[in-house]
Amino acid sequence: MQELVRVAVDAMGGDNAPLEIVKGAVEALELRKDLKVILVGPEETVRAELKKYSYDEARVEVVNASEVIEMAEPPVQAIRTKKDSSIVVAMKLVKNGEADAFVGAGSTGAVLVGGQLIVGRLKGVERPPLAPLLPTEKGASLLIDCGANVDARPSHLVQFAKMGSIYMENVMGIQNPRVAIVNIGAEEEKGNALVKETFPLLKECKDINFIGSIEARDIPSGYADVIVCEAFAGNIILKLYEGVGATLISMVKKGMMTSLRSKIGALLVKPALKQTLKRFDTSQYGGAPMLGLKGLVVKTHGSSKAVEVRNSIIQCVTFTEQRMNDKIKAGIQAEEN
Amino acid sequence: MQELVRVAVDAMGGDNAPLEIVKGAVEALELRKDLKVILVGPEETVRAELKKYSYDEARVEVVNASEVIEMAEPPVQAIRTKKDSSIVVAMKLVKNGEADAFVGAGSTGAVLVGGQLIVGRLKGVERPPLAPLLPTEKGASLLIDCGANVDARPSHLVQFAKMGSIYMENVMGIQNPRVAIVNIGAEEEKGNALVKETFPLLKECKDINFIGSIEARDIPSGYADVIVCEAFAGNIILKLYEGVGATLISMVKKGMMTSLRSKIGALLVKPALKQTLKRFDTSQYGGAPMLGLKGLVVKTHGSSKAVEVRNSIIQCVTFTEQRMNDKIKAGIQAEEN
Known part of the structure; x- marks a missing residue:
């Protein structure tokens, strides 16, 4: 029998927990037979949710955790003091080798701090970046880094470039991925101090x-x-992407409701438009992986529904089966020599 | 007779010069009787363009400049060596008090450098920011700074906040404008080093x-x-705004052409949609003012058509008549005491 990829899921994270989290986990189990899900949270609550579905019981485990880290809590303190929280318990499973990956929709800060403090960095990785996929006209691009570390140094950005490149090649199947650095102009001499220093290193x-x-x-x-x-720049890019998209779509919808003529037109364009906008929806790709850890940590949006949770869990299966961490380790070490 | 506001316009700047520049200038003269336009460029070329229109000749002057600064030229060198370029000649008119303001669609770098080196900073202003208006669901917000100075210090950001506030109140007529600092979270303790240092100063x-x-x-x-x-952050915000908007609109348009049903719908929604998207078009507000100089410098988009040039020129009239520079000087000095 094929070895199962074991994903520990924070059943209590995000706005729609535990309902959508458990639902997404069950959907993922249905789609991937090489997956085992470990749901972490108050056992009774989680089991009550699970009862709603029929699923392969051999591939589901429930691990009890009595506490929950709230969105507004200071992350470092929360991770250090709430030892029996679903995030801390689930991440310890990854640290101890009882799970291959973690998926959580709870506090971004707590997930990032837990990733660093509990799961821990791969040898040689200076800083583990958070790297979401952005939808584009042609498909998707990996934005790296986007929230894990502010005030980065050039050597960090070089590692981000390498890890991102390995990710896009192995998980997204893009041959020889094109790597670019965000700048305020196309010329090499442009940019702030960080970009000017990093540019020649990347070259x-x-x-x-x-x-x-x-x-x-x-x-x-x-x-x-x-x-x-x-x-800091990555966070602006990710959030403005969401903000401009949401505002424009809402304005387009409102604009189409201004006259009887356009209302009729709106009914006719609706299916085609829905299809188009779906392609520009960030949730389709699942959560953002935090790369460079001894195990995979995936942060999904706080407002995640079952579909995003499912996609995030499936992403973990691909990541693990592709032996991504071995490849990242090799890539980082090659750079050092 | 009311005193005329004198605007020096770089007739050779941007992708559509001199045609759209001269056209925009003539349109502005038509709309504002308190305006005089000084067109700067090769005299014969400019006069040949002017011949196409009828306008109040008493309020137009042509000042000869034989050279043109190209988009790709290194800005500092171009400003220093091309003494007879349209940008340098036009800015000198502002410096010498022969014009109140400058409008140009040419190289952003050259306009920014020229603003600093030729027109010069107001006393007390540490760095003159470039501050475009961004369209929003409710109207427009001023983004400050967006390209003039990378690697800024906290004291610069405090001056930007004050100058931006004065601008929105006096030029855009917004009472007690709300000032916010771009950050990666709502809490005061979030942010990179620059934001953390600036936040309490703004408070x-x-x-x-x-x-x-x-x-x-x-x-x-x-x-x-x-x-x-x-x-650096401002540049990302401005350009991503344009990029996401353009991509989404092009995807919506393409999406509506995918079936006969949606094509018919598209015809019906088109007028309403056009009206909506116009509200989200950055060009409606004219160019971006560079604040804190001894005179006003306005940079309009390189691809500006007559309408943007016209709006930029009219913006200069409001700015000058509102005695904005006196107000900025007073605001900056109040801060120092």
Whole structure:
């Protein structure tokens, strides 16, 4: 029998826990027979949710955790003091080798801190970045880093470029992914101090396909596969992507309701438009992986529904089966030598 | 007779010069009787364009400039060596008090460098920011700074907040404008080193209405009137705004052409949709003012058509008549005392 990939899921994380989390886990089990899900949370609550579904019981485990870390809690303190919280218990399973990956929709800060403090960094990795996939006109690009570390150094960005490149090649199946650094102009001499220092280092990297700078304007068209930046800039890019998209879509919808003529038209374009906008929806790709840890940590959106939870869990299966961490370790070490 | 506001226009700047520039200038003259336009460029070329229109000749002057600064030229060198370029000649008119303002669609770098080196900073202004208006669901917000200075210090950001606030109140007519700093979370303790240092300084500022942090997600909804950030972040925000908007609109248009049903619908929604999207078009507000100079410098988009040039010129009239520079000087000095 094929070995199962074991994913520990925080059953209590996010706005729709535990209902949508458990539902997503059951859906993932249905889609991947090489998956085992470990649901972590108050045992009775989790089992009550599970009862709603029929599923392969041999591939589900429930691990009790009595506490929950709330969204507003200071992350470091929460991870240190709430030893029996679903995040801490689930991450310890990864640390101890009882699970291969963690998926959580709870507090981003707590997930990032837990990833660093409990799961721990791979040897040689200076900082583990959070790397969501952004939808583009052509498919998806990896934005790396996007929230794990502010005030990064050039050597961090070089590692992000390498890890992102390995991810896109192995998990997303993109040959020789194009790597670009976020900048305010196309020329090498442009940029702030961090970018100016990082640019020549990326140019020297032999094991990535560095194509130079990318201006924010060119991100949505899919100009690069791996978009390297420090976390403050990455956070702006991710959130503005969501914000401009949501505002424009809401304005388009409202605009179509202004006259009888356009209302009739709206009914006719609706199915085609829905299909189009789905392609630009960040949730389709599941959560954002935190790379460079001894195990995979995936952070899904706090508002995740079953579909995002399911996609995040499935992402863990691909990641683990592709032996991504071995590849990242090899990539980082190659750079050091 | 009312005194005329004198605007020096680079007739050779941008992709559509001189045609759209001269056209926009003539349109502005038609709309504002308190305006005089000084067109700067090769005299014969400019006069040949002018011949196409009828206009109040008493309020137009042509000043000869034989050279043109190209988009790709290194800005500092271009400003220093091309003494007879349209940008340098036009800016000197502002410096010498022969014009109140400058409008140009040419190289952003050259306009910014020229603003600093030729027009010069107001006393007390540490760095002059570039501050475009972003369209939002509710109207427009001022993004400050967006390209003039990377690697800014906290004291620069405080001045940006004050200048932006004065601009929104006096030029856009917004009472007690809400000022926010771009951050990666709502809490005061979040952010990179620059934001953490700047936040308490803004809180102490008595003459602005500081409402705290703004996440990029909330910019398009119009959560704040003045959005303060350093130029690297501002550049990302401005360009991603354009990029996501353009990609989504092109995807919506393509999506509506996928079936006969949606094609018919598209015809019906088109007028309403056009009206909606116009509200989200950055060009409606004219160019971005560079604040804190001894005179106004307005940079309009390189692809500007007559309408943007016209709006930029009219913006200069309001700015000058509102005695904005006196107000900025007073605001900056109040802070120093």
